[in-house]
Amino acid sequence: MKLHEYQTKQIFKNYRLNVPNSILITDAEQLGDALKAIGDKCALKCQVHAGGRGKAGGVKLVTNSNEAIEYVNTMLMSNLVTHQTDEAGVPITSILVEELTNIKTELYLAMTLDRNNQCPTILASKAGGMEIEEVAESNPEDIIYENINPSVGLQSFQIRNLITKLEIPKESFEEFTHLIKTVVKIFYDIDASLLEINPLVISDDKKVIALDGKVNIEDDAMFRHPDLLELRDRTQEDQLEAEAIDLGIAYVNLTGNVGCLVNGAGLAMATLDVTNQAGESPANFLDVGGGADIEKVAKAVSIILSDPKVTKVLVNIFGGILRCDIAADGIVSAYERTGSKLPLVVRMLGTNVDEGQKILRNSGLNVTFAETLSEAASAISKLSG
Numbered sequence: 001m002k003l004h005e006y007q008t009k010q011i012f013k014n015y016r017l018n019v020p021n022s023i024l025i026t027d028a029e030q031l032g033d034a035l036k037a038i039g040d041k042c043a044l045k046c047q048v049h050a051g052g053r054g055k056a057g058g059v060k061l062v063t064n065s066n067e068a069i070e071y072v073n074t075m076l077m078s079n080l081v082t083h084q085t086d087e088a089g090v091p092i093t094s095i096l097v098e099e100l101t102n103i104k105t106e107l108y109l110a111m112t113l114d115r116n117n118q119c120p121t122i123l124a125s126k127a128g129g130m131e132i133e134e135v136a137e138s139n140p141e142d143i144i145y146e147n148i149n150p151s152v153g154l155q156s157f158q159i160r161n162l163i164t165k166l167e168i169p170k171e172s173f174e175e176f177t178h179l180i181k182t183v184v185k186i187f188y189d190i191d192a193s194l195l196e197i198n199p200l201v202i203s204d205d206k207k208v209i210a211l212d213g214k215v216n217i218e219d220d221a222m223f224r225h226p227d228l229l230e231l232r233d234r235t236q237e238d239q240l241e242a243e244a245i246d247l248g249i250a251y252v253n254l255t256g257n258v259g260c261l262v263n264g265a266g267l268a269m270a271t272l273d274v275t276n277q278a279g280e281s282p283a284n285f286l287d288v289g290g291g292a293d294i295e296k297v298a299k300a301v302s303i304i305l306s307d308p309k310v311t312k313v314l315v316n317i318f319g320g321i322l323r324c325d326i327a328a329d330g331i332v333s334a335y336e337r338t339g340s341k342l343p344l345v346v347r348m349l350g351t352n353v354d355e356g357q358k359i360l361r362n363s364g365l366n367v368t369f370a371e372t373l374s375e376a377a378s379a380i381s382k383l384s385g
Helices: 005-014 028-038 065-075 132-138 156-166 170-189 219-224 239-247 265-277 294-305 324-338 353-361 373-382
Strands: 022-025 042-046 059-062 095-099 103-114 119-125 143-147 192-203 208-210 214-217 250-253 258-262 284-287 312-319 344-350 367-369
Touching: 005 022, 005 214, 022 028, 028 065, 028 095, 042 065, 059 065, 065 095, 103 132, 103 170, 119 132, 119 156, 119 170, 132 143, 143 156, 156 170, 170 192, 170 208, 214 219, 239 250, 239 294, 258 265, 258 294, 265 284, 265 312, 265 373, 284 294, 294 312, 294 324, 312 324, 312 353, 312 373, 324 344, 324 353, 344 353, 344 373, 353 367
Parallel strands: 258 284, 258 312, 312 344, 344 367
Antiparallel strands: 022 095, 042 059, 042 095, 103 119, 103 192, 119 143, 192 208, 192 214, 250 284
């Protein structure tokens, strides 16, 4: 689950980290009061779950109220398109009105999981304010890594390494040390998968300030954080993915036209690979899970059928805990509810496979059966659409 900048900064404030004063507005009429509190010279920052918003016009420094009013009236309730969004962009439902900071130095700081080394890691760079992907591509030597051993935690020498390599001024040692220790604590406390501050700035008076903030929380840990679940912004999510999350279905919306219904993540990945090899393009990754009942299967298929990109459906079920007859009943139910006429190719193996195939044959649906995954991929490529 992603958090907005203003939500992340509130967490930072709760942990006593320095952030600029700011006021969130969700209506243009709130701007006047915000400018009175913050000042006419300020930063206006669109709150969206997408990187690259600065280059896309989602951040603007204004010097007077007229500029602020014009910007807010233009941007609020519009969509922002960045290199991380699709062509439609993401909606701007709020703007952060933030005081300006006298910046001496801009840095980059993040904490994430290093899956290769199986540990949390701190990433830092003196190239603050830039896309870290660009730095990694053009000047990878400019990125500093400090892997944290989960058994012993963050060590003092690692903080000293960061201070030295980032050339932190002596007057900022204490605040920087506090920030690093706090970032690590927040990361663990909220089960984050990413915590990023870009830029982290040192002001003219040597204060260490989080000028921006981004947090992603591990979805599988949300049951431990009901308070943070309230921060979820569904307007920023793909609506099909959001619906699937609510149903407990592992679903990722892709760009193709072949809807895929599979049980098991490994089998789902293999299905996508074979579909691509057959010259087709998957519309989604969907793992309905091993313990799904008829209703859950029906809802999963309904999500696939509600995607306007989908022109045909590939079903790959290995019946175990999820019996083939249960899957077939769910598929038929979804088609009846939606009234869809989309053709589907079905490969079923395992428990109650004969019963499952019989249900589909008697359903009146446009079904093609396949024995192997390769046959299924070949069959789906021959269907029109």
